[in-house]
Amino acid sequence: MVAVLWIVALLLLVLTVVNPRQLWYATTAWQFKNPQANEPSEASFALGRVVSGIAALGFGIAALVTTVGSVGPLSQERLDSVGSAAARDLTGEYGKYGSPGVAAIEDAIGRDDVEVREGRTVNEDAPFGESYGIEEYYELEGVEDDSIRGxxxxxxDGGLFHDGDIDVDATYSTGAC
Structure with missing residues (x-):
């Protein structure tokens, strides 16, 4: 997401602020039989530069805020934010014998200063030949500050007799498991 914001900001800046006439010729001039006669005025290009500069500045600020938030020091609030986002990302359909594990959670969190450990697993009883409920707990802890936890x-529902893919529901909570 951050990379997309940076790319859009840079493209807007380069394409429209630096040379809007070239952009017009590349995107719009083909529509006219005589492009030179239909070229926008200098005032139109100037207004385009201003509007595009403001848009590029907005995308740049959004990218900067997002970047700073993701690389700033770990706090409980930041862990809660990335933990909730990771839970949303991990919710969904998985293969019959798969579910997100430590590596998938680490990827979803995207921070090197959070340690992910597998906790307890609870299996709900079910009659023979039926799927049973499974709950897996993963502990998140700050590497430098172990008081930051999630x-x-x-x-x-899974198990040997579960038919088809499994639907995983992931939730995040503050504190130890």
């Missing part, structure tokens, strides 16, 4: 719970 818990991701992965819940789904």
């Amino acid at each position: 818990c991701i719970e992965i819940a789904y």
